[in-house]
Amino acid sequence: xxxxxxxxxxxxxxxxxxxxxxxxxxxxxxxxxxxxxxxxxxxxxxxxxxxxxxxxxxxxxxxxxxxxxxxxxxxxxxxxxxxxxxxxxxxxxxxxxxxxxxxxxxxxxxxxxxxxxxxxxxxxxxxxxxxxxxxxxxxxxxxxxxxxxxxxxxxxxxxxxxxxxxxxxxxxxxxxxxxxxxxxxxxxxxxxxxxxxxxxxxxxxxxxxxxxxxxxxxxxxxxxxxxxxxxxxxxxxxxxxxxxxxxxxxxxxxxxxxxxxxxxxxxxxxxxxxxxxxxxxxxxxxxxxxxxxxxxxxxxxxxxxxxxxxxxxxxxxxxxxxxxxxxxxxxxxxxxxxxxxxxxxxxxxxxxxxxxxxxxxxxxxxxxxxxxxxxxxxxxxxxxxxxxxxxxxxxxxxxxxxxxxxxxxxxxxxxxxxxxxxx
Numbered sequence: 395x396x397x398x399x400x401x402x403x404x405x406x407x408x409x410x411x412x413x414x415x416x417x418x419x420x421x422x423x424x425x426x427x428x429x430x431x432x433x434x435x436x437x438x439x440x441x442x443x444x445x446x447x448x449x450x451x452x453x454x455x456x457x458x459x460x461x462x463x464x465x466x467x468x469x470x471x472x473x474x475x476x477x478x479x480x481x482x483x484x485x486x487x488x489x490x491x492x493x494x495x496x497x498x499x500x501x502x503x504x505x506x507x508x509x510x511x512x513x514x515x516x517x518x519x520x521x522x523x524x525x526x527x528x529x530x531x532x533x534x535x536x537x538x539x540x541x542x543x544x545x546x547x548x549x550x551x552x553x554x555x556x557x558x559x560x561x562x563x564x565x566x567x568x569x570x571x572x573x574x575x576x577x578x579x580x581x582x583x584x585x586x587x588x589x590x591x592x593x594x595x596x597x598x599x600x601x602x603x604x605x606x607x608x609x610x611x612x613x614x615x616x617x618x619x620x621x622x623x624x625x626x627x628x629x630x631x632x633x634x635x636x637x638x639x640x641x642x643x644x645x646x647x648x649x650x651x652x653x654x655x656x657x658x659x660x661x662x663x664x665x666x667x668x669x670x671x672x673x674x675x676x677x678x679x680x681x682x683x684x685x686x687x688x689x690x691x692x693x694x695x696x697x698x699x700x701x702x703x704x705x706x707x708x709x710x711x712x713x714x715x716x717x718x719x720x721x722x723x724x725x726x727x728x729x730x731x732x733x734x735x736x737x738x739x740x741x742x743x744x745x746x747x748x749x750x751x752x753x754x755x756x757x758x759x760x761x762x763x764x765x766x767x768x769x770x771x772x773x774x775x776x777x778x779x780x781x782x783x784x785x786x787x788x789x790x791x792x793x794x795x796x797x798x799x800x801x802x803x804x805x806x807x808x809x810x811x812x813x814x815x816x817x
Contacts, residue, residue, distance in 0.1 A: 596630025600666040600691075608691040615663035618804035623667055626812050633733035633817055634675075635665035636720050637689070640740040640771075641680040641702065642711045648741065648771050653800040655698045657769065660807055661737050662689045668735065675723060678702065679716035680709030686723070711742055713750035721761055733817035734764040741771045743781040751787070758789035767811045768792035771799050791815070 598620060605616050623629050639645075639654055648654050658676065666672045674689040678701065687701040716738070724734050744750035757764055766789060770779050774794040782792040793810030795802055 598630075598667040599632060599670040600672045605663075605666055605672075605691065609662075609666075609694065611695070612659060612663040612666070612691070615660050615804045616666055619660075619664040619667050619808050622805065622808035622812055625809075626815075628812065628815075628817075629667075631668055631733070631817055632670070633668045633735050634724060634728050635661060635669055635673075636724070636734060636736040637661045637674050637676045638716045638720060638736060638738040639676065639678050639698070639702075640711060640742075641678045641684050641705065641708045642741070643708045644741050645771070646708065648799070649699070649702050651800060652699075653771065653798075654702070654739070655696065656800050657737070657739060657807075658689055658698045659694060660804055662691070662694050663804070664735075664808065664811070666691065675720075675727075676701065677716055677719050677723070678705055679712060679719070681712055682709070682715045683719045684709070686719075710745045711740065712746060713740075713744035714746065714753035717750070717753040717757060717766070721757055721764065724761070724764060731763055734761075735811075735815060735817075736764060736766045737769060737811060738766050739769045739771065742776070742778040747781060750781075751785070754785070754787045754790055758787045762789065763817065764789065765815050765817070766790040767815060769799070769807075769811065770794045771797075773797055 602613075602616065606613055620629070623631065637658055639658075645654070658674070662672070662674050665674045672691050676687040676689060676698070678684040678686070684705045685701065687697065689697055720734075720736055724732070728734065754766065757766070768782050768790065770782060770792060772779070774796060779792070779794065782790075785792070791814040793807075793813065795807070795810070
């Protein structure tokens, strides 16, 4: 309907003038014709009014159509004016192309005009429908929700499972550790006995309580031996102990007065500190090895006299025979490298010095852990002991016990025996 008003404004004047000319100048309504002309410019303001007002039905009302009818007040000319208006509309539509190039500016006005025409339509109600359009916008807000789903997709639970899998792996690792348990041999077990365990306070191989219960007569010597070992820093040392007794003819008096037995008991008390078995292997020699025996805590009293009495005739002094016998016994009953202290008792020089020296030299080279501590019974000024004084094999020492060795204190004996022994 707004288009019609615009067309009327554009072509109404010329048409009405032509109609007025045709009808004749007799009509006195000409001033009335001029009167509606100012009404025509007022009509375009009418469509602007519905813009602020929401009810669009009013501009659609037909009073706009009767407006031109009201313009032609004379009744006889109403039919002709209506027909002329239709002709004007047809002519306007047929000649639309002409005003567009000439006056492009009213065209956007015409475009603005149909916009209010669309507003009066009830379709303007779906305009709030775009308001539900933002409702799908919160739906894409749910789209970031699959992002945490993707985060849950790389299930971290699988990672601790992989971590849990290597955990059982180290458990079989300690399994091979017990394998070296069968490795130690019997000889190695004995070697461990020869050395005190690390990280523990050094202790004697045999406790004082055990010694008192089995050999109460050795208690004094046992204490003296412990003091001497401590003085030389040998407390806790483990070693095998051997005793070599000279059975040459000149030794007869020392067996009779008990000097040999006393030396044997002192040696056994020392062995109680060094040897877990608390035993002393005894070798009797003269021209050759006469015999051997064993001293223990349970069986040591008068043991030397018994063994000596059963050996028979006494002979000469052959060091080398005794040295070789001791080394053979030690190699057979002790693992290699086990320290050994040999208390070698004699009352004179060897009959065969060269073989004696050779045997000791070989012992130093082949058995460096075996030490020979010579205890000389007799006059210290005796030139026979010059051999011991000149002996320089590195594995031997000597102590001159004097003519009455039985009168020596335990402390004096142990000081002389342990003077240079350092296993």
